[in-house]
Amino acid sequence: xxxxxxxxxxSPATAQPPADGHRFRYxxxxxxxxxxxxxxxxxxxxxxxxxxxxxxxxGACPLAAQRAVPPGMLCWWDYHVVVLDALARIWDLDTxxxxxxxxxxxxxxxxxxxxxxxxxxxxxxxxxxxAAYRAQFAxxxxxxxxxxxxxxxxxxxxxxxxxxxxxxHYQSLAPNGPGEILSWRELLARVSAERGASPQP
Numbered sequence: 001x002x003x004x005x006x007x008x009x010x011s012p013a014t015a016q017p018p019a020d021g022h023r024f025r026y027x028x029x030x031x032x033x034x035x036x037x038x039x040x041x042x043x044x045x046x047x048x049x050x051x052x053x054x055x056x057x058x059g060a061c062p063l064a065a066q067r068a069v070p071p072g073m074l075c076w077w078d079y080h081v082v083v084l085d086a087l088a089r090i091w092d093l094d095t096x097x098x099x100x101x102x103x104x105x106x107x108x109x110x111x112x113x114x115x116x117x118x119x120x121x122x123x124x125x126x127x128x129x130x131a132a133y134r135a136q137f138a139x140x141x142x143x144x145x146x147x148x149x150x151x152x153x154x155x156x157x158x159x160x161x162x163x164x165x166x167x168x169h170y171q172s173l174a175p176n177g178p179g180e181i182l183s184w185r186e187l188l189a190r191v192s193a194e195r196g197a198s199p200q201p
Contacts, residue, residue, distance in 0.1 A: 026093050027156035028068070029144070031081040032170070034093050036137055036161055038083045039130035044100075047086025049130035050179075052187075053170045054080040058120040063110050065096040079171045082106075083130070088194040103191035107184060114184055125187050126170060128179035136178065137170070138162025 025037040035051050038044070054061055059078055066075035082092040089100035097109055111123055140160050144152045169177050182190065 024093060025156075025158065027154070028094075029153040030141075030156055031079075031094060032137070032139060032167060033156055033158075033161055035081040035083050036134060037158075038091055038093065039134050044083065044085045044091060045087060049086065050084045051128045051130055051133045051170075052082050052084055052090075053126040053128070054082070054123050055126070055171055055173060056121050056123055057173065060121070061123050062113070062117070062121065064112050065109055066094050067096055068094060071096065081170075084127070084191070088191040102195070104188060104195070107188050107191070111184060123184050124173050125182045125184070126173075126177060126179050127182055127187070128170065132178065133170075136162075136166070138164045138166050140165045143167060 024034070024041060024043075026034050032053075039049055039051065054063070054077070060076050061078075061080065062074040062076055063080060064074055065071075066077075069075045080092075080094070082090050084090055084103060085100065088103045090103045090106040091100045092106065092110075093099070095101070095106070095110065097106060101109075111117075114122075117123075138161060141155055142165055144155065146152055173181060175181060
């Protein structure tokens, strides 16, 4: 996960560590790997889990309440990855909203200007079952290398996950990729139904 300059202010330059007391594996700017480890955490409770890749047609998404920027500012990620548990809660290791937070609350507070976003900046979500993600995801971290071979951001201390590189399959909005693609409203309707609540307008 890297910040993307799309000629819009408030792009993050640095990331802050997660909340005090946070015990999960975490490395700033490597949300896809953080989520891979998080999928296996007993703390997420029983039942099926899923990974959510957030992206947009432009390849940059404005997210609010992210620790990578000061409070009140938008964080522009080229993509972001969180985990959805069986109780329709989001586990976002980069958010200021709490851990976990109800998926409906996360959707509303992370995308507070959803109604004003242009079509190419609207968030789309690739929903992938956690078991499939754990079995199939692979990253050699080449997307975090500079042209000179250095690191854009410090890598995690743990070894790369899997063999090869298929991160682009998860970032893509193509309908034939892993899992399924949902719009913001479709995801909100689904998580609201899972909690037995009516979707908010």
